[in-house]
Amino acid sequence: MGVDFKQEGNVAYITLNRPDAMNALDPEALVRLAEIWAEVKNNPDIRVAVLTGAGEKAFCTGTDMKKAKVPDECMAALYYKEGQPIIPHMKMWKPIIACINGFAIGGGLEMALACDLRICSTTAKFGLTETKVASLAGLNGTQCLPRAIPQAVAMKMLLTGELIDSAEALRVGLVSDVAEPDQLMELARKYAEKIAGNAPLSVMAAKQAAVMGRDMPLQHAIDFSYLLWGILRDTEDRKEGFTAFAEKRAPQYRGR
Numbered sequence: 001m002g003v004d005f006k007q008e009g010n011v012a013y014i015t016l017n018r019p020d021a022m023n024a025l026d027p028e029a030l031v032r033l034a035e036i037w038a039e040v041k042n043n044p045d046i047r048v049a050v051l052t053g054a055g056e057k058a059f060c061t062g063t064d065m066k067k068a069k070v071p072d073e074c075m076a077a078l079y080y081k082e083g084q085p086i087i088p089h090m091k092m093w094k095p096i097i098a099c100i101n102g103f104a105i106g107g108g109l110e111m112a113l114a115c116d117l118r119i120c121s122t123t124a125k126f127g128l129t130e131t132k133v134a135s136l137a138g139l140n141g142t143q144c145l146p147r148a149i150p151q152a153v154a155m156k157m158l159l160t161g162e163l164i165d166s167a168e169a170l171r172v173g174l175v176s177d178v179a180e181p182d183q184l185m186e187l188a189r190k191y192a193e194k195i196a197g198n199a200p201l202s203v204m205a206a207k208q209a210a211v212m213g214r215d216m217p218l219q220h221a222i223d224f225s226y227l228l229w230g231i232l233r234d235t236e237d238r239k240e241g242f243t244a245f246a247e248k249r250a251p252q253y254r255g256r
């Protein structure tokens with residue numbers, strides 16, 4: 001169906017699988033992706049997701065420009081529809097790792113920007129090229145790229161459509177890690193399993209505090225963060241975490 005999904009332990013692996021088209025998002029893939037994100041969000045056994053692309057060339061090059069068609073529904077109906085494939089619209093507090101194995105362009109980079117960790121292969125290239133094809137990085141790119149990296153670099157990318165490579169992406173902080181192509185998925189797995197081993201309610205609260213707090217005045221964000229700490233204070237998992245520490249054993253978290 002163009003997007004593969006598997007669950008291993010508490011980790012979901014999502015692979016955009018149209019390598020011949022650089023994993024561009026055709027209408028079928030968009031529908032499937034929306035279903036998958038709903039599963040990740042609602043399945044309590046999933047604690048973290050890894051998003052990647054099939055093949056060695058591309059993570060995702062955005063909208064499939066050969067298959068895109070104007071939808072039957074009007075824009076307003078689409079705008080208010082549940083189940084959008086792009087993550088920030090979904091109050092998705094489970095972490096998502098973008099495992100960027102090649103080109104991340106247009107909507108592909110925008111999806112990566114909506115993820116929490118971004119790691120890439122040495123071969124990766126990044127760009128918001130929408131202005132070159134008479135469109136706009138309107139999913140989140142115009143807002144999230146300048147928040148993720150220095151404004152001058154973001155504006156250069158947005159206005160020229162130029163690509164940057166993995167070394168530049170690391171230098172400006174667009175990604176946290178660069179790995180050889182054959183080691184990238186292993187690195188993603190390592191991070192995913194570390195996150196999945198932490199207390200799931202704490203992980204979601206940490207993401208929510210960081211994501212929502214970023215857009216609040218600092219004192220409001222600190223208050224919000226303190227309230228989130230408060231709802232974690234009486235959880236069974238917090239007791240388990242403290243007890244396991246004292247007993248020098250690994251904690252067994254249950255998300256309650």
Ligand SMILES: CC(C)(COP(=O)(O)OP(=O)(O)OC[C@H]1O[C@@H](n2cnc3c(N)ncnc32)[C@H](O)[C@@H]1OP(=O)(O)O)[C@@H](O)C(=O)NCCC(=O)NCCSC(=O)/C(=C/c1ccccc1)CC(=O)O
Binds near residue numbers: 106
């Ligand atoms: C990535 C490239 C630079 C790679 O170039 P290369 O020469 O290595 O390979 P190609 O021969 O070009 O590609 C191989 C094969 O894949 C097809 N391909 C690649 N990307 C796409 C695509 N996005 N859509 C359809 N098909 C694609 C290519 O045609 C080849 O097929 P073949 O000839 O073998 O049959 C280079 O491929 C490249 O520059 N690709 C385009 C990247 C791009 O411009 N992406 C932006 C798309 S617009 C977008 O993402 C939007 C998102 C959005 C915003 C707001 C709201 C919703 C969505 C904008 C929008 O939808 O309006």
